[in-house]
Amino acid sequence: xxxxxxxxxxxxxxxxxxxxxxxxxxxxxxxxxxxxxxxxxxxxxxxxxxxxxxxxxxxxxxxxxxxxxxxxxxxxxxxxxxxxxxxxxxxxxxxxxxxxxxxxxxxxxxxxxxxxxxxxxxxxxxxxxxxxxxxxxxxxxxxxxxxxxxxxxxxxxxxxxxxx
Numbered sequence: 001x002x003x004x005x006x007x008x009x010x011x012x013x014x015x016x017x018x019x020x021x022x023x024x025x026x027x028x029x030x031x032x033x034x035x036x037x038x039x040x041x042x043x044x045x046x047x048x049x050x051x052x053x054x055x056x057x058x059x060x061x062x063x064x065x066x067x068x069x070x071x072x073x074x075x076x077x078x079x080x081x082x083x084x085x086x087x088x089x090x091x092x093x094x095x096x097x098x099x100x101x102x103x104x105x106x107x108x109x110x111x112x113x114x115x116x117x118x119x120x121x122x123x124x125x126x127x128x129x130x131x132x133x134x135x136x137x138x139x140x141x142x143x144x145x146x147x148x149x150x151x152x153x154x155x156x157x158x159x160x161x162x163x164x
Contacts, residue, residue, distance in 0.1 A: 005058050005062075006058075006078070006079070006082045007054045007055065007057055007058025007059075007082060007085075008054070008055070008058050010050075010054045010082070010086055011050070011051045011054035011055050011058065014046050014047075014050030014051045014054065014089075015046075015047075015050075015051050017046055017050075018043055018046035018047050018050070018051070021039060021042055021043045021046060022043060024036060024039060025039055025040070025043065037097060038096070038097030041096065041097060042093065042097055045092070045093065045096070046093070049089060049092065049111065049154075050089060050093075052147075053085065053089070053111065053115070053147065054085070056143065056144070056147055057081065057085060057114065057115060057118050060118060060122065060140060060143075060144060061073055061078070061118060061121065061122065063140060064122045064140060067140075073121050077117075077121060080117075081114050081117050081118055081121075084110055084113060084114040084117070085110070085111060085114035085115075087107075087110065088107045088108070088109075088110025088111045088113075088114060089107070089111060090107075091103055091104070091106065091107030091110065092104055092107035092108055092111065095107055096158075101158060104158050105155065105158045105159055108151065108154055108155040108158055109155060111151055112148070112151045112152065112155060115144075115147060115148055115151060116148070118144075119144055119148070122144075
């Protein structure tokens with residue numbers, strides 16, 4: 001079975017890297033390796049930001065296109081969004097454990113912009129008000145809005161903005 005969606009390929013890659021990080025954490029806990037700074041942070045974010053974001057942004061356009069009865073976006077749109085998301089994720093995974101708040105905040109903003117591009121594209125396809133009346137459409141929209149709020153909250157913490 002070939003996986004042609006680049007978002008799914010990256011989700012698999014992030015999952016494998018997280019499994020390696022889990023093994024490293026087990027070795028550190030057993031005392032076989034010295035402590036690795038920010039390993040727990042890295043593991044959590046490989047799964048949440050890496051795998052979950054890749055799967056949502058990879059699956060949502062196809063799900064919505066199927067429900068609306070239109071075609072998915074072209075390879076340029078998918079490629080640009082994929083590139084922005086993955087460059088931003090790598091910047092975030094490098095900047096945050098290394099203490100680079102500016103790099104991490106810029107990278108988090110890139111992830112937010114990539115998610116926003118997918119949301120805007122979905123709206124452009126005709127997933128507007130009539131689409132929102134369907135229960136499954138509301139579920140897709142709720143998942144996407146939940147992702148956007150999570151990204152906004154994470155970005156606000158990186159920038160040191162006070163919580164409500």
